Amino acid sequence: AEEAPVRSILATPVVRQLAKELGLDLATVTGSGREGRILESDVRQAAAAAGSVAV
Amino acid sequence: MAKLNLVEAINLALAEEMGRDERIIVLGEDVGRLGGVFRVTDGLQSQFGVNRVIDTPLAEAGIVGTALGLALGGLKPVVEIQFMGFLPPALDQIICHISRYRNRTRGRHTVPLVVRMPYGAGIHAPEHHSESIESILAHIPGIKVVIPSNPYDAKGLLISALRDPDPVMFLEPKRIYRAIRQEVPEGEYTVPLGTANIIRSGKSVTAVAWGAMVREVMRAAELVEPEGIAVEVIDLRSISPLDDDTIVQSIKKTGCGVIVHEACRTCGMAAEIIARINEKAFLSLAAPLERVTGFDTIPPLLKLEEHFLPDVFRISRAIRKIAQF
Amino acid sequence: MAKLNLVEAINLALAEEMGRDERIIVLGEDVGRLGGVFRVTDGLQSQFGVNRVIDTPLAEAGIVGTALGLALGGLKPVVEIQFMGFLPPALDQIICHISRYRNRTRGRHTVPLVVRMPYGAGIHAPEHHSESIESILAHIPGIKVVIPSNPYDAKGLLISALRDPDPVMFLEPKRIYRAIRQEVPEGEYTVPLGTANIIRSGKSVTAVAWGAMVREVMRAAELVEPEGIAVEVIDLRSISPLDDDTIVQSIKKTGCGVIVHEACRTCGMAAEIIARINEKAFLSLAAPLERVTGFDTIPPLLKLEEHFLPDVFRISRAIRKIAQF
Amino acid sequence: MGHRREGIMNLEDFNPLSGKRVEILDEEGNLIGEELRPAVLTDEMVLELYDKMVMLRAADQQALTLQRAGRMGTYPPTLGQEAANIGSAAALETGDWLTPSFRETGAMILRGVPLKLIYLYWMGSEWGSHFPEGVNVLPICAPVSTQTLHGVGLAWAAKLKGERAVNLIYFGDGATSKGDFHEAMNFAGVFFTPNVFFCQNNQYSISVPRSQQTATPTLAQKAIGYGFPGLMVDGNDLLAVYAATQAAVSRAREGGGPILIEAQTYRLGPHTTADDPNRYRTPDEVKEREPFDPLRRVRIYLERKGLITDDIERERREGYEQMARGEAREAEAMISLNPDDLFDFHYSQMPPYLTWQKEYYHRILAAQREFDRG
Amino acid sequence: MGHRREGIMNLEDFNPLSGKRVEILDEEGNLIGEELRPAVLTDEMVLELYDKMVMLRAADQQALTLQRAGRMGTYPPTLGQEAANIGSAAALETGDWLTPSFRETGAMILRGVPLKLIYLYWMGSEWGSHFPEGVNVLPICAPVSTQTLHGVGLAWAAKLKGERAVNLIYFGDGATSKGDFHEAMNFAGVFFTPNVFFCQNNQYSISVPRSQQTATPTLAQKAIGYGFPGLMVDGNDLLAVYAATQAAVSRAREGGGPILIEAQTYRLGPHTTADDPNRYRTPDEVKEREPFDPLRRVRIYLERKGLITDDIERERREGYEQMARGEAREAEAMISLNPDDLFDFHYSQMPPYLTWQKEYYHRILAAQREFDRG
Ligand SMILES: Cc1ncc(C[n+]2csc(CCOP(=O)(O)OP(=O)(O)O)c2C)c(N)n1
Ligand SMILES: Cc1ncc(C[n+]2csc(CCOP(=O)(O)OP(=O)(O)O)c2C)c(N)n1
Ligand SMILES: [Mg+2]
Ligand SMILES: [Mg+2]
Numbered sequence A: 001a002e003e004a005p006v007r008s009i010l011a012t013p014v015v016r017q018l019a020k021e022l023g024l025d026l027a028t029v030t031g032s033g034r035e036g037r038i039l040e041s042d043v044r045q046a047a048a049a050a051g052s053v054a055v
Numbered sequence B, C: 001m002a003k004l005n006l007v008e009a010i011n012l013a014l015a016e017e018m019g020r021d022e023r024i025i026v027l028g029e030d031v032g033r034l035g036g037v038f039r040v041t042d043g044l045q046s047q048f049g050v051n052r053v054i055d056t057p058l059a060e061a062g063i064v065g066t067a068l069g070l071a072l073g074g075l076k077p078v079v080e081i082q083f084m085g086f087l088p089p090a091l092d093q094i095i096c097h098i099s100r101y102r103n104r105t106r107g108r109h110t111v112p113l114v115v116r117m118p119y120g121a122g123i124h125a126p127e128h129h130s131e132s133i134e135s136i137l138a139h140i141p142g143i144k145v146v147i148p149s150n151p152y153d154a155k156g157l158l159i160s161a162l163r164d165p166d167p168v169m170f171l172e173p174k175r176i177y178r179a180i181r182q183e184v185p186e187g188e189y190t191v192p193l194g195t196a197n198i199i200r201s202g203k204s205v206t207a208v209a210w211g212a213m214v215r216e217v218m219r220a221a222e223l224v225e226p227e228g229i230a231v232e233v234i235d236l237r238s239i240s241p242l243d244d245d246t247i248v249q250s251i252k253k254t255g256c257g258v259i260v261h262e263a264c265r266t267c268g269m270a271a272e273i274i275a276r277i278n279e280k281a282f283l284s285l286a287a288p289l290e291r292v293t294g295f296d297t298i299p300p301l302l303k304l305e306e307h308f309l310p311d312v313f314r315i316s317r318a319i320r321k322i323a324q325f
Numbered sequence D, E: 001m002g003h004r005r006e007g008i009m010n011l012e013d014f015n016p017l018s019g020k021r022v023e024i025l026d027e028e029g030n031l032i033g034e035e036l037r038p039a040v041l042t043d044e045m046v047l048e049l050y051d052k053m054v055m056l057r058a059a060d061q062q063a064l065t066l067q068r069a070g071r072m073g074t075y076p077p078t079l080g081q082e083a084a085n086i087g088s089a090a091a092l093e094t095g096d097w098l099t100p101s102f103r104e105t106g107a108m109i110l111r112g113v114p115l116k117l118i119y120l121y122w123m124g125s126e127w128g129s130h131f132p133e134g135v136n137v138l139p140i141c142a143p144v145s146t147q148t149l150h151g152v153g154l155a156w157a158a159k160l161k162g163e164r165a166v167n168l169i170y171f172g173d174g175a176t177s178k179g180d181f182h183e184a185m186n187f188a189g190v191f192f193t194p195n196v197f198f199c200q201n202n203q204y205s206i207s208v209p210r211s212q213q214t215a216t217p218t219l220a221q222k223a224i225g226y227g228f229p230g231l232m233v234d235g236n237d238l239l240a241v242y243a244a245t246q247a248a249v250s251r252a253r254e255g256g257g258p259i260l261i262e263a264q265t266y267r268l269g270p271h272t273t274a275d276d277p278n279r280y281r282t283p284d285e286v287k288e289r290e291p292f293d294p295l296r297r298v299r300i301y302l303e304r305k306g307l308i309t310d311d312i313e314r315e316r317r318e319g320y321e322q323m324a325r326g327e328a329r330e331a332e333a334m335i336s337l338n339p340d341d342l343f344d345f346h347y348s349q350m351p352p353y354l355t356w357q358k359e360y361y362h363r364i365l366a367a368q369r370e371f372d373r374g
């Protein structure tokens, strides 16, 4: 069987929740934290960049 | 290669190893003449004699405590506890001695013994015949706890257990004692203690189970497959030591998991597995880990038994829930 | 109001309740004439007589098993197990009967009894005198398990336990038996079973502990306070039923938590608490939940004891780690 | 061989080391121990107790039928142990308690447990252990020997409360090997509780013969280790069992302390319906024991006395068979399939997490119903 | 009273129900049971064993000193039980095994356990139970009575392997109440293991007097419940203890099966250094027992024989005191404070999660060192 791609999104549940609220796909966000971790600030920036509602 | 069920595979492992290692003796209630209430030791007494397959008095602490002495005396006792529900009288010897002798004596003594027991519900047995208290055993340092889910693993794990220098609790899911037939090679092979087995791969959800629940989880996995949910199924095989690496690797891939056991929920093995995942794969978690377990109730008598046991319906719901989280 | 230590508070609760309810009897090894090896039952035999404070033969299963009979016979036995390390022989009666009688008989019989026992390490006691196996008890449906961390709660919880219609395991952190003095009111008051207590509030990190570990956690909380880490400390008080609501509310506020216990790590209470948080506050989690626990080892003899026990250093490090995650 | 004291035999005469045992009626129905027969045990009473043995056999037979038909789970028959069951329990009085093991269908019925409840238990419902108020019988106990401690505690409670209730504790020959038996006997000796320890020595612990269970020639002699008397009785002799138990119960009630009775009987059937005794004993061995059938000798005795005839017996037996069928139907009607029962009886007040589990399961059931509707 | 068989007394003569017990030397040093004295037990050997008793008392005393000085944890003294310790263990031969409880400092030393290891154990290090290869003594066992089963298993192993090793199992009067004792005795009876069950009945289980522990007049009679002999011996009589144990050991070695010896002695000191016996017994009671001191009578006997003098004894005692101090220092030098020891001995191969925990703890220790450096 072929190997499924490893999910590379690293984020805490809190950040995931925020992304969901902002309607953001975390796969499109680049993480600036340790080992590519997506931080809350990354999500907020990405959301702002995408012109979505500011939170 | 013969197709064997779990009972036959265990019997074969015992017979072969007893042939190879004359230090191995089998003891317990009704294991000799009767061949055990589930016939797991059938034929061993006629093959190896009454000094190697021994019917004991009815006393679980006595059996396990003397077995420790037998082990200290250079033998390798294989104890049968008739049902896990009757293990509690022997817990004292396991907690206070079997698990400690090595550490207590700084390695001067080792305790190579195996305690086998049928466990779990689902066969409409009487009161106290359906217990699953494996997490109590997993909380005890110094012992190992293994649970096969199929005949092949049963033989291989038991041979490993018999060759291990340390005490091993060998739990046999009696619900599937005769439910599964599988090709089981004759002769030596081992399945290592402490290693889980990925028996189905998938990228959507990780499902962890052991013993009789593996079959239910596999069925649930098939059920949700057409819905586009690819379940990776891990057969834990060893409860202690726990192969958390295999679980963690899978969770890193799938981002979510369900753990299934029939033991009571609170302080069951699933809690420990969740704690390990939390420790080692926290940032990969895209959904809460789900537990599908027995309730925090006494295993009911047979008329309500089906309500107690996790089934395909409950498991598949939990899988969907986290897949859609 | 008198300042009492834990031993005195428990003694007072027993004396008062025995005065109020003549069905209460105390039994165990050395509880009468000697007043218990820790003097917890000191003076009770001279006050209430040899028929209500009873020195038994040395047999834990016998004590607990006959206590069940005494309870069925209309009395309210309070059993003392001399040390939790000697509870295992009685586990059979607790697992198979004490916890089940009510359910088995569909409520026809109830089992109002209390099993008290000193537990935990840290007093340089001999082998088998330092055990903490509360999670084994918490896995058993049908019983309650409580653990006070201070004299006030000890009295109030014990009175609740004595008045509860169901069996209660009452674990006494012997390390702080005489370490803490506190104002303890005379007369009736209760601390409800099954409710945790927030003994320090804070918004950065939730810390959960019970028994002797509460003191260590409080010290760690003070230690990290100047670093700007405000620790909310929850004294669990009841292990079973578990007040997960209080924990979950706190975690929703802080986003992270550490659970501290001296019992072995694998399948300890912390695992269950993590599983509950995962279940009920997953989306609030900003960091992995930390466990600071005893290791998966046998409690060592006294020369290595300090290495086994979670201490302020280890706890504060864990707090910092998650606060800075 | 012994002498009466107010119509009660002297138990101390039966030191087990002397090999003596209480026997009144031999297997051919002859009175060989008339002097041991208590005055209250009139022929009318013998007839009455015989009738209960007939009833028990019918009840037992019905259980086997139910089990074979898939209407009952595993069941442990009392076949061959009717005298040990009925003769002993008959010696109790109002207010006394009975602590059964799991092979006391007859003793339990005699003390007021409705047969339908015993059926209900073995059919797999906990409601079978919800005995009516006033029935002083503890529930059936599966973990061998553990109940001996409950019986001691219960008797001890009675003593502490100044009540005169005696507690009759049942267990098997295998049970004597467990530590619980030892601790129970020792507590009884130390606290001088009003207990009668009644061992149904049916010669087997599943497949393990009595001779491999312990190295003593008798089980009764184990009492010597606890400071109170033990005695042997022919457990297939209804009169002897009654006489010995009655003497023991009176003695205990009058503050004489505990006593151990070894009723030597034989399990004619399988250990349970799940057992195949042919794996560990020959049909010949069983055949040899059949003349010692506890019903047979009483029947001969009563027949000689003109107190029973084939016709009367047949009529009664058929009556009991019908009764047993009726009880079985009633039991089936009582089976609760309510899943709430799984949760509702663990605590006086259900803890939140269990409530949550119950509610979860309600959701599951609702979803399942919906799913099943398609 | 009994007769010899090849210099070994006939144990069956001492049926405990008859009240007889083995006595050879009375408390005034008179030989009252010369005929029971085995030929091997010469005056020279008595002197040698007396010497061991003196040694034990010195070793015990040193432990108390260490404990008071905070150099040792809780310790259970053998004061008053020297004859029971030394007389019994001396009866073992090369290859035999000893299964101690926790009040067998003397017996353990006699069978080759270095005193320093016993000290080390009570000082709180597991290395104290790492006995040298070839020393056939199981480790000290804290959970009362549980070791009896290990001793039976070990003897059973020897029997199954065709070896002639006997296993001498120690336990106290309190221990006879536990289920483990019962199960061990029963297994020994059934499997006819070469075991000598040696009960140091020191009249107390912490505060609970022997009379409240069990309702029998003797503990020896408990053997009657297991199908093998039990006998009483004056546990403060070195010669009697040796004679009885030697006979029992020979009997077991020759395939005669298990036996129970109740050595009736008295604990002159506290239960442990943590105990205050004044709470449960009067100083008068203890005073009354002092004349029965096991050393005293042998001393008188040997003195009369001209085999010992005050000077010789003082010299020896001082030698032993010095030896004990030396052992204590050696023990202290052996104390391992290596935290790795906490982890390293649980399994032949350390499982990953435990390795992780060990590594974590190394990091903690390193951080702590750094922190301590400031
Ligand atoms: C503690 C325990 N161990 C094992 C069993 C399984 N078991 C059920 S009955 C039985 C034999 C009991 O023999 P005995 O005490 O002689 O009673 P009998 O069945 O002959 O009436 C066994 C081993 C059990 N119920 N409980
Ligand atoms: C199972 C168990 N319960 C309780 C204890 C605590 N305890 C230690 S020694 C002792 C009394 C033992 O009495 P006995 O068997 O007479 O031996 P002795 O101390 O007199 O030598 C007790 C209750 C224990 N060690 N083990
Ligand atoms: Mg430290
Ligand atoms: Mg039987």
Ligand SMILES: [Mg+2]
Pocket (backbone or CB within 6 Å): E172, E173, E174, E200, E201, E202, E203, E204, E205, E206
């Ligand atoms: Mg003692």
